[in-house]
Amino acid sequence: MTQQQPVVVVGHVPTPRGRAALEHALAEAERRGARLVVVNSSRGDALVDEEYLQGDPLRRLHDELTVSGVPFELRQPVGRDVAEELADAVAETAAEVLVIGLRRRSAVGKLLMGSAAQRILLTVECPVLAVKGPPATTT
Amino acid sequence: MSVSPDPDVSTTDATGSHAAAEHRHPPRPRTGISRGELAMVVLLGALGVYLLLDAANIAVPGSANTIGPRFFPYLVGGVVLATALALGFRVLRGDRGPSDESEDIDPDAPTSWANVGVVVVGFLAHALLINVVGWPLAVTLMFALVAWALGARGVVRPLLTGGVLSVVVWLVFVKALDVALPGGILLELATDWF
């Protein structure tokens, strides 16, 4: 196996925390001279999923990444859990680091909803950089 | 449980990913005789024949100068049979009905009979279970089974959602609206004081 460019994987959603994750991932990729793999996935089990990028917002993200100069790849898998998708992406690209955005949530909220972040931490094979969104967001 | 979804890992750029999405929806050729359509026509024809034959067995009471209970069935049977013949003729010439569109339908997906089977079995089971274990429990099991067939994950969430929903609905309809629904022993004891 030849020496390949290192890879940074980031889970992105169009929310403040997704924004924060993306910014940190870009910085991380630049620092490591790495290729950036942006994963924006959807369970695809509802008619509306506003965290799945389509149309204009998708084009804007694409333009923004192009301008940044970091080599990137944008993946939009549909149908599975975000934790599974990220674990797959990390395994497939042998990523150095995974960047995710954390929801600010109360203990009760977490108890009720389970936590995608927790499942990611448990399954992913590489170091994980967890970024919190700006505190302005709701509980 | 259900069909495992095909993760659509797309290419590097935005427009590319959508081109891929569009390639998944090629216009489906609408030619040839559909066996399913033919089966529908045959069933319709059989219904027409049955109506005409069985109408002759309807007992007609005395008074002869008015038309009795046979006339309208003959009429309906005739219309049904004629429709079946005409439709059969068209289907044999390759005419296909446009299958119904719906927001949650993928018009190009092949029919998943396994999914249909799971829903049917789940529904049948709940029908037979109602008088045994009560409506809320029977319907909770059906709910979870259908949810799994349609792609829900996990064990806890479908069961919990179905359970909460069925108990709430049961309480509203039985205790507030007086609809008759067996609640099962536990629930009926627990809400007796109501």
Next chain:
Amino acid sequence: MGALGDLAGGLADALAPVNLLFALLGVLLGTAVGVLPGIGPAMTVALLLPITYALEPTAALILFAGIYYGGMYGGSTTSILLNTPGESSSIMTALEGNAMAKSGRGAAALATAALGSFVAGTIATLLLALVAPTVVDLVIGITAADYFALTVLAFVAVATVLGSSPLRGLASLGVGLYLGLVGTDVLTGQERFTLGIPQLSDGIDVVVVAVALFAVGEALYVASRLRRGPVQVMAASGPWFTRRDLRRSVGPWLRGTALGFPLGALPAGGAEIPTFLSYATERKLTKHPEEFGRGAIEGVAGPEAANNAAAAGVLVPLLTLGLPTSATAAIILVAFQSYGIQPGPTLLSTESTLVWTLIAALLVGNLMLLVLNLPLARVWVQVLRVPRPYLYAGILLFASLGCYAVNADPLDLVLLLVLGLLGFAMRRYGWPVAPAIVGLILGPVAETNLRRALAISSGDLGVLLDTWFSRIVLGLALAALVVPIVLRAVRGRRATPEEVQAGEGLRHRESVGAGPGEEER
């Protein structure tokens, strides 16, 4: 004016807190199910029929009427923001409205749809109040033969005009008529087509058939071809409704109402044809033909107004003749029947308070809908985040409830499943469901009137053509049956108005969606 006085009286009743509450509940539910995929007002009313055992007639009918009107508003929101026309009467709205949303005029599109629905709904409901007594005066003397002719017209219209294939519509109608025959003949007490099963001697309950064909059939169909992946939601962005938008919308609103109400009121109705006609009209009359297909506000305003006006129009034959011409109207008729009320020419005199309260409640509900939908359209879209597995499992849960509550007999649930499989097959092979429902409900009415007419004439079939009224009506029915066939023979292809317009619509959608990055459905 007598009608206005009655309406004022009805308004006083409709404003009673309980009735207001049920109207609010109805429009909320109606908007939600209008937004949700897979559920329509017909299915919702069918699922809720069991509450007629618990509620008094006024409350239940106000609830159902609210659902009926609310469904239209919800449908237009998803058409514009998601390009998913739930019913064929929303195709035109989806066409222009979604194009408007794509070009950043979503807010204006939603506003013209909501305001247009309100204007048309209000005018048409007032027209309903004015016209109903006159229609009753005209039809109070019609004979059994005339009434039979009217039912035949309704059958043919529902079968051949709705849906895209007349023969499949007739097939569906035939199935419905058969299901209506099963049971004990009312006039002679003879059992028919019961196969010796005692439960069938009372006939097949309408609730079971309706819930099976709509709810269970839909759930099975979705299970068989489950769609995966979300659709793109357009932002309700852009400048809000401007003075210029208003100027461009008023004409289409009024013309749409003028087209929708009479066409909806004819027993050949449904809302599709008026919306297609309205769209075609606005396209001809507009000063901005270049915008059509790319988001012309007239193309949203006109069809939306026509849609709502037609919905009110459908209530004219329902309340004055007991003649349902759409699936939802047929189910509402069943609701009347379950209270022992038979809608017909005498309804306005025997149940005057009920009818006028109902009409007044429609006006009130329409106002509520405007308030609920104009600022909150985006909020309603959130309803669509319900995951499909839970949505359809929930539909089946309510189907079980509605069906079991009728007789508390598990056998009904088995019958529900069997008929649900029929509904699944019908969807899969393009048989429309509405004719079966109308056939089931109107079939026995047609038979009774036919036999009454023939009893008077001692079996002479000529009695069916005795009056000018029945001759004209049967002539219309014959035309509705034959014209599509002749047109096809002449033009060599299907050529109902719907087909022509829908074809046009598809072409537009292709050209609109051709740009890169557009997710097409």
